[in-house]
Amino acid sequence: MKKQSENKDSALPAAVANANRRTFVKLGVAGTTAAITVPNAFAASEKKVDVWVLHGTDNRKLMKKAMSIIKENGWFGKDVKTVALKVNAAWARKPEEGANTHPELVDEFIVAAKKGGVQEVLIPEFPCSNAKIAFKRSGILAVAKSNKCKMIDLKRNKKSFRAVEIPNGKKLKKEKVAREFLDADAVVNMPVAKHHGGAIVTCGMKNWMGAVSGRRNWHKVDLHQCIADFATFMKPTWTIVDATRCIMDKGPQGPAKVLKKPHLVILSKDQVAADSYASSIFQKSPYKIKYLKYAEKMGLGVVDHSKMNIHKIEVS
Numbered sequence: 142m143k144k145q146s147e148n149k150d151s152a153l154p155a156a157v158a159n160a161n162r163r164t165f166v167k168l169g170v171a172g173t174t175a176a177i178t179v180p181n182a183f184a185a186s187e188k189k190v191d192v193w194v195l196h197g198t199d200n201r202k203l204m205k206k207a208m209s210i211i212k213e214n215g216w217f218g219k220d221v222k223t224v225a226l227k228v229n230a231a232w233a234r235k236p237e238e239g240a241n242t243h244p245e246l247v248d249e250f251i252v253a254a255k256k257g258g259v260q261e262v263l264i265p266e267f268p269c270s271n272a273k274i275a276f277k278r279s280g281i282l283a284v285a286k287s288n289k290c291k292m293i294d295l296k297r298n299k300k301s302f303r304a305v306e307i308p309n310g311k312k313l314k315k316e317k318v319a320r321e322f323l324d325a326d327a328v329v330n331m332p333v334a335k336h337h338g339g340a341i342v343t344c345g346m347k348n349w350m351g352a353v354s355g356r357r358n359w360h361k362v363d364l365h366q367c368i369a370d371f372a373t374f375m376k377p378t379w380t381i382v383d384a385t386r387c388i389m390d391k392g393p394q395g396p397a398k399v400l401k402k403p404h405l406v407i408l409s410k411d412q413v414a415a416d417s418y419a420s421s422i423f424q425k426s427p428y429k430i431k432y433l434k435y436a437e438k439m440g441l442g443v444v445d446h447s448k449m450n451i452h453k454i455e456v457s
Contacts, residue, residue: 189443189448190409190443190450191214191449192414192451193407193408193409193454194451195405195406195407195408195456200245200385201249202456203246203385203404204246204381205249206406206454207250207406208249208254217326217329217379218326218327222258222260223259223263223324223326224263224328225265225321226250226263226329227328227329227332227348227349228247228266228332229266229332229348230276230282231268231393232270232275232393232394232395233274234395234396235278237386238395239333239387239388239397239400240335240395241279242332243280243383243385244284246331246383247264247281247331248288250262250329251288251290255288262288264291266293266295267356272296276292295319299354302317302353303320304317307371308373309374312362313362316353317353318352322352327378328376328377329378329381330345330381330412331382331383332380332382334383335387335393335395336387336390336393338393340432341425341429341430342420342423342430344382345415346371346412346413346432352375365430365435369435369439369441373439377412381407382406382407382408382415382419383406386403387403403422405422411442413433413436413444414442416430417443417445417446420433
């Protein structure tokens with residue numbers, strides 16, 4: 142394996158460590174203004190945000206390397222027994238079509254997480270297509286069953302949702318969020334990077350729309366601002382972006398006329414930075430994606446690539 146690190150001179154505040162996610166979420170649920178102090182921590186730090194960019198044609202090796210990096214950089218926190226994994230399994234598409242998170246990545250994640258001491262990995266998802274078809278065709282349902290994990294259809298499981306307040310939201314003030322994400326010891330976001338007609342690029346931050354019940358309202362109010370607003374509330378321990386193959390048009394469902402195969406997995410503790418780097422695959426300036434621009438203004442993370450520690454690793 143070869144490893145490169147891109148370190149440039151200028152610095153930008155790093156992401157707030159997600160040491161106690163459940164405490165933060167409970168503050169948000171309670172509606173207390175204590176949570177308002179969290180984004181300001183970015184301004185107090187000058188440490189660059191780490192973003193790992195793994196390249197290789199073997200998906201399983203990519204995720205194994207990603208999990209070793211996660212282990213070397215704080216794992217999911219101390220004494221974590223339950224992890225809620227937010228994949229994208231919204232569409233009735235096969236893995237090679239690029240609409241959903243690749244099942245091989247999900248499989249290796251679960252295996253490594255359990256080997257590392259996690260007792261339960263939950264996979265809640267609010268699909269756009271029929272869940273029975275989408276979950277099966279994505280390949281993720283088979284992976285969940287083989288690893289004895291629950292894959293939860295949030296479209297049918299209405300009782301999963303719990304009303305919360307978004308105290309730092311500018312336009313999104315309240316939402317109903319799946320309790321599996323609220324109650325887990327740690328939350329990991331594993332989106333697939335792809336084109337989207339409304340958001341330009343859909344990745345980690347937009348992937349949270351599959352964790353809430355009011356996503357249609359986001360489109361009506363202000364999609365980009367709502368995406369940024371929800372990121373003030375939901376802060377994953379890690380964001381792991383599947384960019385092994387990317388829908389370049391006709392997203393988010395496809396099928397794409399152009400399907401690019403970057404063979405990348407991108408991971409960071411900073412969900413904004415992960416999304417920003419992934420946007421470069423689409424030859425878009427991250428500042429042309431409004432929810433990223435809004436997120437930076439709100440102090441939620443790093444957008445400027447020159448202000449990240451980008452570790453490029455070849456996985457063979």
